[in-house]
Amino acid sequence: MDYSLLIPEVVLFVWALVLLLYNASAKTENPRAIGLFALIGLVAAFVILWFVPDGSLFGKTFISDTYARGFKMIFLLAAIVTVIGSVDFASKHMKHTGEFYSLIMLCVTGMMFLASAGELISLYVALELSTISLYILAAFLKKDLKSTEAGLKYLILGAASSGILLYGLSLLYGLTGSTVLDEIGYRLFLNEGTTIAAVFAIVMFVAGFGFKLAAAPFHMWAPDVYEGAPTPVTAFLSVASKAAGLVAFVRLFFNSLLAIKPEWVVIVEIVAILAMVVGNVVALLQKNIKRMLAYSSIAQVGYVLVALSAGIDLSVTSMMIFLLAYLFANIGAFIVVIAFSNATGSDNIEDYSGLWKRKPSLAIVMTIYMLSLVGIPLTGGFIAKYFLFGAAVKEGLYTLVVIAILTSVISLFYYMNVVRIMMFRPAPSADKIALPWMIKLGLAISVIMVLLIGIWPGPFYAWGQLASTIFHF
């Protein structure tokens, strides 16, 4: 048994507990110092992750492979960029910042275990560790009614959806008599022909994971939670929670349920179409930028599901590239929202008018993030969409690709609307907006990564391809 596979998770977990104890014992708190301390822990775990070898522990309960490590990098990067962008928000609006950062780290620990879960029990427990931390984070500003309300909505719908997911897991266990994913895949492969119970279980899985991914028709919670939760939490939630849903969804469906692919492919396709249409159309009507980004994230997950319903190795590769590009573009956009609302106290898209006059650099980086979310060439979003739709075309899913491209055109309107308001509307006041250096750092990292993926995609493609090698299509 090679326990060194667990070092990144253990480092994060211990770091989170130290933060919690420090927060409980310190008389006065220094939010900046606490934020930097959390950042060091996350970066340390990220560095250690590069040296973790392949292997598995406890009878395939914990698997360390290229796929799991690729996703762990995504989770850690999301947390690192979020923490960099959140230090100023936390020192302005929050009490108990130690608890805040320690919850983010516990959530990432849960997601990292989820990426490595090779068995139903550990998959469920890791999923719950990450989502329960997120419930608390969403309701973190307890003096703020919106934040509390977001927490309650997220909790009720989240708990109900994990109940549905669990019912599906129990049926799968009954069908195959095993909780190990590889073993389930093998036994389903031997059972020629599928039963009604398997179809029932698949519907439950799609509903349960659809909630975590915020894919329509299971998206009702997303706009309210995105709007009400503290903005750094929204930034983290919009990327990491989606990636966490995808990591478990893909491992379960491509590893265990590949033998019954004809049964689930139709359901995934329907969810993909609904997510793209609902997300892109309703986003047109939004006036609050956090709500607009919530609907945009619903649409983006639809594009991933288009690629996943192809069910080939390019699907996994393109999903990894997409998540990386989406991570930096989306968290970057939320850091702009944090900077703007710290300066002006508003989240309305109308109030962004004249941002070009008040802070040109902020308007330019926001434009780059929006272009990446649309998928304009030279940005990461273009490369991601190119491979996502490429995977679907390779399998001949032309209807899906046509719908995806048409809805992408619709998305152009609401993303470019933000750019139009920032660039061409007169500013309501001539006050300049000052940017603290941590926010500048977060914005700079995201812009560089978005452009790097767009201009030089080779290494990122290779990284994504490495992750897809563990599946046997």
Add this chain to the structure above:
Amino acid sequence: MAPLANYLVLAAILFALGVWGVLRNRNALIIFMCIELMLNAVNLTFMGFSAYLNDYSGQVFVFLIMAVAAAEVAVGLAIIVSIFRHKENVNVDEINVMKW
């Protein structure tokens, strides 16, 4: 042991009752009780399969579901208390500051 189908049918009925309760009730506390009912229906399914298959991992799963459900309820009650401090009320129809 009674036939497996008895356990599965009872669990399915309990699960459906739980889902119906979550959708229909307006009081956040009762919604929580209905979610617990759903989880217990899942536990019953696992126990039935575990006894039928003579395999212990289903029973281990049940213990972990109970532990996680307890954690979820602890967080849930804390959030309900903090909603109550704002509203003096836990009716989900009145929790509507945000709408599209």
